[in-house]
Amino acid sequence: MSSAVNKKARPKYLSLPALLFEIRLPLPGWISILHRISGLLLFFPLAAWLLYLLDASLASEQGFERVRSHYLQLPVVKLALLVFVWAYAHHFCAGIRFLFLDIDKGLDLKTARLTSALVLVVSLAVTAAAAVKIW
Amino acid sequence: MVNRIVTGAHYGLRDWLAQRVTAVIMALYTVIMIVVFARRAPLTFESWKALLAQGWMRVATLLFAVSLAWHAWVGMRDILMDYVKATGLRLFMEICVLVLIAAYVAWTIQILWR
Numbered sequence: 210m211s212s213a214v215n216k217k218a219r220p221k222y223l224s225l226p227a228l229l230f231e232i233r234l235p236l237p238g239w240i241s242i243l244h245r246i247s248g249l250l251l252f253f254p255l256a257a258w259l260l261y262l263l264d265a266s267l268a269s270e271q272g273f274e275r276v277r278s279h280y281l282q283l284p285v286v287k288l289a290l291l292v293f294v295w296a297y298a299h300h301f302c303a304g305i306r307f308l309f310l311d312i313d314k315g316l317d318l319k320t321a322r323l324t325s326a327l328v329l330v331v332s333l334a335v336t337a338a339a340a341v342k343i344w
Numbered sequence: 345m346v347n348r349i350v351t352g353a354h355y356g357l358r359d360w361l362a363q364r365v366t367a368v369i370m371a372l373y374t375v376i377m378i379v380v381f382a383r384r385a386p387l388t389f390e391s392w393k394a395l396l397a398q399g400w401m402r403v404a405t406l407l408f409a410v411s412l413a414w415h416a417w418v419g420m421r422d423i424l425m426d427y428v429k430a431t432g433l434r435l436f437m438e439i440c441v442l443v444l445i446a447a448y449v450a451w452t453i454q455i456l457w458r
Contacts, residue, residue: 256416
């Protein structure tokens with residue numbers, strides 16, 4: 210108890226409304242957290258799902274046809290495929306950006322913001338192109 | 345100057361480097377796959393099977409899978425270290441991740457060398 214009194218109370222301002230509406234993550238911060246979220250999604254469940262698709266489509270001719278002309282035509286499956294495309298594209302683009310940051314390229318604020326926007330736009334454009342192709 | 349508390353050796357340099365090397369391997373594989381698929385006629389079962397039966401394709405895909413396994417381990421461990429503070433729970437979840445990674449690799453080998 211005494212230590213709590215002695216310690217200077219740190220100001221905290223992390224109420225839910227503050228987190229939602231007042232504290233705004235800068236664009237490179239969004240790229241970073243989305244890199245993490247997309248990585249998590251790719252590891253689980255997307256990797257397991259893709260292995261299942263690979264397995265089923267290579268097991269037999271019937272399996273291949275079932276995957277191609279039935280399973281992959283279901284709207285919910287197409288949606289899941291788009292989630293995969295986005296996650297992969299984002300993780301890929303943001304990852305390349307981080308590799309450049311590692312070798313000290315693009316560290317100044319202007320370039321960092323520009324490349325962040327580029328990552329976001331390219332991965333969304335790839336996802337949109339995939340959506341057009343499968344529908 | 346960072347005043348580090350001595351906790352042991354390495355400070356994670358090996359994992360940091362592995363994360364980047366495996367990332368480059370997977371990025372190259374991705375680009376090669378996009379080229380391979382862009383140049384191919386619509387897939388049939390036979391051509392799909394023939395594609396994955398090639399020696400180089402199996403080796404490249406296994407290399408990709410092993411890179412993914414290492415990469416995913418470092419990434420998932422970082423996520424768990426950041427968000428799961430209870431040591432016991434974190435250890436349990438790390439073990440789950442490792443078991444899942446091992447299962448993925450085994451499944452990939454089974455699919456490639458059927």
